[in-house]
Amino acid sequence: MIMDDLETLGQRLLAEVGNAENLKALETTRVGALGKKGILTTRMKAIGAMDASLRRDAGAALNRLKSELAAAIEARAEDLRGAALDAQLRSERIDVTLPARRAPTGRVHPVSQVFDEIVAIFANMGFKVAEGPDIEDDFHNFTALNIPPEHPARQDHDTFYLRAPQGQARQLLRTHTSPVQVRTMKSQPPPVRIIAPGRTYRRDSDMTHTPMFHQVEGLVVDQTTHMGHLKGCLQDFVSAFFEVEVPVRFRPSYFPFTSPSAEMDIGCKRSRGSLTIGAGDDWLEILGCGMVHPNVLGHCGIDSERYQGFAFGVGIDRIAMLKYGIPDLRSFFDADLRWLRHYGFAALDVPTLHAGLAR
Ligand code: PHE
Numbered sequence: 384m385i386m387d388d389l390e391t392l393g394q395r396l397l398a399e400v401g402n403a404e405n406l407k408a409l410e411t412t413r414v415g416a417l418g419k420k421g422i423l424t425t426r427m428k429a430i431g432a433m434d435a436s437l438r439r440d441a442g443a444a445l446n447r448l449k450s451e452l453a454a455a456i457e458a459r460a461e462d463l464r465g466a467a468l469d470a471q472l473r474s475e476r477i478d479v480t481l482p483a484r485r486a487p488t489g490r491v492h493p494v495s496q497v498f499d500e501i502v503a504i505f506a507n508m509g510f511k512v513a514e515g516p517d518i519e520d521d522f523h524n525f526t527a528l529n530i531p532p533e534h535p536a537r538q539d540h541d542t543f544y545l546r547a548p549q550g551q552a553r554q555l556l557r558t559h560t561s562p563v564q565v566r567t568m569k570s571q572p573p574p575v576r577i578i579a580p581g582r583t584y585r586r587d588s589d590m591t592h593t594p595m596f597h598q599v600e601g602l603v604v605d606q607t608t609h610m611g612h613l614k615g616c617l618q619d620f621v622s623a624f625f626e627v628e629v630p631v632r633f634r635p636s637y638f639p640f641t642s643p644s645a646e647m648d649i650g651c652k653r654s655r656g657s658l659t660i661g662a663g664d665d666w667l668e669i670l671g672c673g674m675v676h677p678n679v680l681g682h683c684g685i686d687s688e689r690y691q692g693f694a695f696g697v698g699i700d701r702i703a704m705l706k707y708g709i710p711d712l713r714s715f716f717d718a719d720l721r722w723l724r725h726y727g728f729a730a731l732d733v734p735t736l737h738a739g740l741a742r
Pocket residue numbers: 558559560561600638641671672673694695696697
């Protein structure tokens with residue numbers, strides 16, 4: 384074997400290694416040179432047949448080339464692996480600072496917001512949410528609530544009646560959420576602790592009344608329930624809802640389904656056309672309440688000798704206007720997108736007591 388030839392071969396193989404574009408090409412070069420049938424392996428085998436005087440030098444030179452080539456292959460492989468990793472990282476790159484999804488553009492209506500706030504407050508006091516139908520019958524809306532036929536209180540509710548199908552009793556759009564009290568007491572034994580938010584209807588339309596409006600009913604029935612619970616519960620509610628200390632005052636009133644009955648006023652301040660809720664020298668009526676009338680418990684199959692309850696009903700639209708400074712009730716129902724963008728709430732900001740009711 385001629386040494387010059389070996390040198391040329393070495394240069395060719397090293398150049399091939401240096402030019403290998405990927406690991407696969409490099410492996411082909413490696414097998415071609417150092418594999419079982421590789422060119423250097425074959426030459427190594429041929430050394431045995433050489434003249435003894437040449438054998439040593441030729442063997443040493445071949446071994447040098449073999450290890451030089453092996454080192455070059457390893458170095459090139461290292462480079463190629465690094466480059467492959469870089470390319471993969473570049474192609475899989477994500478910008479973790481990008482927002483996961485676009486902020487929703489829809490807004491939550493103030494009435495829905497206030498419902499959610501009230502549910503958050505009462506859930507914290509252990510109340511459950513109950514529901515009833517908007518279309519009611521006479522029994523649930525009136526009779527069971529101690530308002531028998533011909534009772535004058537029926538005239539206070541300007542009721543929408545539905546046309547009765549032949550031979551059936553006429554139905555009506557519920558005039559308050561109080562029928563949900565009846566449905567709840569009839570369907571579960573005491574103790575009861577529920578609120579019932581929903582739509583209510585009366586034939587009434589002017590600056591401060593709309594034919595459809597919203598109420599939240601509250602009902603607690605237990606063996607030891609008394610007027611003090613009613614007062615404490617409602618006091619806590621208004622302070623949590625308005626997010627300030629709110630003084631309250633109870634005035635005697637009349638509802639057929641509660642006895643005694645009261646209206647609750649909250650303290651406020653009026654000056655030059657603006658109204659501030661909280662301590663002040665003025666009062667604002669916000670809800671009706673009282674101890675559930677024994678006749679109502681009786682209509683619902685609850686022993687009024689053993690059980691007592693309190694109930695209240697709040698107009699949602701009005702307390703939403705008060706809390707959020709909305710001047711006109713009718714704007715609630717105009718479905719005006721500009722109004723909703725202004726007065727609405729971010730869809731993902733669910734009100735909770737720990738994170739804040741309204742943000
Ligand atoms: N249902 C009454 C109304 O609509 C409010 C109320 C509810 C009063 C419960 C007392 C107890 O005016």
